Amino acid sequence: MRIERVHEADPRKAAWTAAAYETPVSDRMWHLTATGTTPAPVLQTLLHHLAAGEAWDTSVGSPVTEKTVTATAQPLTDASWEHTVDGRWIRWTNPSRDAGIRFDAFAAHQPNSNLTTWNLWSGPSTDHPTWTVTASPYTPSSLLADLSETLAHDTGTRHAQPTIRTRKTSLAVSPPATAPVTAGAAASRSR
Template identity: 65%
Template sequence: MPWCTRREIREVSDQAQKIHDDIHRGHLLIHAHAHAGGTTVAVGTYLHRGGKSVYLHGENHLRQIADTFDSPAQALLAFEKVHAAERRPGQAPLTDTEREAIAARSVFDVTTAKSALVPAKPETVPIYLADAGDHDALLDTFLDAHREFEKWCTWSDDTTHAIHESQTLRIEHVHETSAYETAWTVAAYETPVSERMWVLTATGATPAPLLRDLLTHLADGEGWDTALGAPVNEKMVTAATQPLSSAGWKHTVDGRWIRWTSSDGNAGIQFDAFAAQHPSQNQATWTIWAGTSPDQGRPSWSITVSPQTPSSLLASLSEFLAHKTGTRQDQPRLRPAGSGGHRRPLRWPLTLTSNHGSGAT
């Protein structure tokens, strides 16, 4: 890639590494491959990302997605038209670079096997600093305990819906999201066919105990039938945040924003007085976060809530944040054999072993 800048080389190699990892982890299923123009081409389908099918071109650090298709059948048909004579089923044989990467990594795998693993010790922390836990297991447990909710899955199994028997409360959980993406959406309706009354979202790193409390509160049926159009007033705000005030969280007002911040500064709740005056738009009136506040960067996790969400639900979340604790698991460390110190585990990407390009990879 002599015509590429160093930055462009890194970008191409990074994309190739992601494709390699997706194949290795079983996220990208390769249907067929062929050799064409001195390189390898292949066609496959992602088992996530909406199940899209892709046409891959190139090898090692030059592999890239050259085209996408709506279905495996469409992708295979297009692949067959161009590469019928060279087409072979399944993945292509390993390249020399891939074999060299495996051999290099195996040396460190042996070292790791001989090392003593220092057990991770769980630490008790405020609930807003706790680990995310297993959200999928949390939803399964909830559905087993609350038969009034019916489970529905999308065709690709990327998303699970839990719908109350009344059809007026719907919970959506998107699997395999990042820590910062929306993983949960809860929506309430006045009737099964009416406009949405309120909506709540939570990102992928939200602590599971906090979500468990939220789902339990909803299952108890406490006030999700908020009257459509009811304005948010001072009494409702006070009721929703009383646990925080009682726990000594710092209360500040900055224009349209009213905030309550934990004493350690690692969590907070923000109320947007302007958005609260537009309940029909389902804007994020409340924001709950941990880590960096939303106005300063990207929080570790966040929950957003629209205006008409019941104050009893918000008060329950406030109570949990103010008084509950959870556990945070430190990452296990490796102690090399014959040494009293520690070393960080090494990751050997495929692109590091390539001899092509300008060496920027």
């Protein structure tokens, strides 16, 4: 397993790359990239999954099966995301249409190509995302399902909310508070 972080990457370009290899000198089994603007919950899910050692559950044979797609999409289906099929693409989009997952069925069966099989995104649209995570055909379905769960429940479009500091100015002037004087205390002072 190799994880690379490019610290000075363009926010919309790949800043994180995770790749699994059978041996240190073998060909890559699968890979995943995340842009520099990918929110912390998504990156935490990725890193926790990789730390748990579950990155090796790649299937033998066809890189993506109906079972893989179903397992990946289950958290989205449970969250009532819209499901559409458009030619070679299967898409799931949240109700506000600012986050989704796109699966490319053609790319899934072209394991040696540079086409992206899975694209998780959030932002104004799939064509103009705020952040993306892309994955290759052999990416473990359990990792993709964990990322789907995080996307459905812990993220979405994350915009930094500007902090507005309100400064209150009091124009009324009041005298400073003084200790109350009781009759007994006043009488003792006058003696």
